[in-house]
Amino acid sequence: MTALLGLLLLGLLFATAGPLLLARARWAEREPVLALLVWQCLVVAVLLCCLLSLLLALSAALPEVRTLLFHGAPRGVEAAYGLAGGEGWGRLCAVLLALGGLRTALSLTREIRAARAQRGRRQRELADRAPELPAGAGDQPARRERLVVLENVRPEAWSLPGSQSRLVVTTGALSRLTDNELAALLSHERGHVRARHHWLAQGAQALAAGFPGVGVFSAFRDQVGELVELAADDRAARRHGRVTTAHAMVEINTGRGVFNGCPGEPAPGQLAQAPRRVDRLLAGEPRLPVAARLRFTLLALAAPALVLLLAAAPGLSALR
Template sequence: MTAAVLALYAVVAVVAVPGLLNRGEWTERAPRLAICVWLAACVSVIASAVFSVLAVAIPANVIGHGLAEVFQACATMLFDGAILTSPVVRAALVGAALIAARITYCGAVIVVGARGERRRHADMLNLLGRHDSELDAVVLDHDEAAAYCLPGRKGRAVITTAALRSLAPEQVAAVLAHERAHLRGRHHLVLATAEALCRAFPHLPLFARTRGEVVRLIELLADDVAARRHPRIHIAAALVRLATGRAPAFTLGAGGATALTRVRRMLSPAAPLRRRERLAGLAAVVFLLAGPVAVVAIPGLSSFLAHHCHNISIF
């Protein structure tokens, strides 16, 4: 029953959650919370899938006899050929291993590939760019107006000479604040996580939608951080001029496809979420992350109480 409930939830959530999360404009009002909810939904589905196959392999009554016997059961399944000959147990273990291996492989490919691209781009900036101490950014001679950041251990903000010519000084300061928000927030790691999940499960709606939403919400979040110190009108004006600018794929740029919609958001900001709404969002994150664990733990806990409560006495 536990395995069936978890598997059913995983299947339904993959299809239904994207539509539920896209209702209303609450994500634009709280992009950080929205990112957490989207990623928590993905983790919830993966955990449910893994726990469902493990629930088949490890019965609840085994968990109920104590944690030591859980490890003993795992060791037995690994080394006892008689148990491994069970088709159900073997299929369950192989399924869980394949899910974990797929996510690990896709994550490693993305991280290693992006690191190599960033290293080559950093070498190019060292040759062609110059550090401006007043701007605290690398200035790159280029005819296209663009601003972006190169994340990593030695992250740096980059702006082209065309952007410096087309932007007023206060607009330059605002757009560089946007890029530094990406660097301080380690947003490239969040994007890499979403990209790895999408690549691991490319045909599932939840993971594909999560990647697109995280890309959009990361930019909104950086806009909000920049707006704490710079007027929104300056950010909006800079976005208009940089809307057509193209940044390298492995960097985080201020312009891009979402620039014009972000201009509207900067000029007409929606009211932030009320306290009750934020608490509801945090509760959703907790439910998504803890729900699969609770479902798989309740049968084991019930079995544990059934086996050991008779040893408890009250004096």
């Protein structure tokens, strides 16, 4: 049972200490893509702890599962895990972990269905407001990504991911933004689509809903919402300049109550982050050195590797 308890304690350590350390990491805003990788590795490590703990708990509770799990293993490996005689603890751990896994699976299913339904509604709205040209009309080649222009005096732009992704911009944005600013804005939205940020957001939301009392998953959901915007900002800034991207962000949010002194309704959610994102772009802090990025990457990958090593440690020690 040592491996089972070790995995549970390691998962608890990752789930509590990990978010605290990342919350204090000042480099995250300078390297949002790297920060997303670190968060994903941390979450994967926690999930691996839960999954491997469930497997060992089932093996302790059910001899049939234990026989199947260690079928063909060298002599002494099964005994090294000390699962025999732990039926009571095994059943309790297995039930708790299985309930958590079931809640996560249900939450992920709900998120995927809700996202698909929302995309379907927005696709139908776009089709009503900006219908497709008949086949053969125009001379534009077929593309997986299409630009849709909507008649609206309010400057807006967003992306609609999917197999037929859309970049949507209003006539208000076309009249307010310069060509370079519009290109930066579309590059930002294109970054969301091509990096599949919607998949990451759905997974983070599902974990937070499946484990409402676990801080690492709620922190992961919140950080994903912020970091994907910073990553898309950086993509646009690399191609069109930081000042141009920042100015486009200011123009597109004019009148929404985002910046001080702007009339309009209060800025909810991600809109409230716009002033900080603009300041970040204008500050233009340099990226971390290559050595530092490599070090953080290796540390992030070490978290799930440590979980696997801990799970395999009793078996490896028995082979000596």
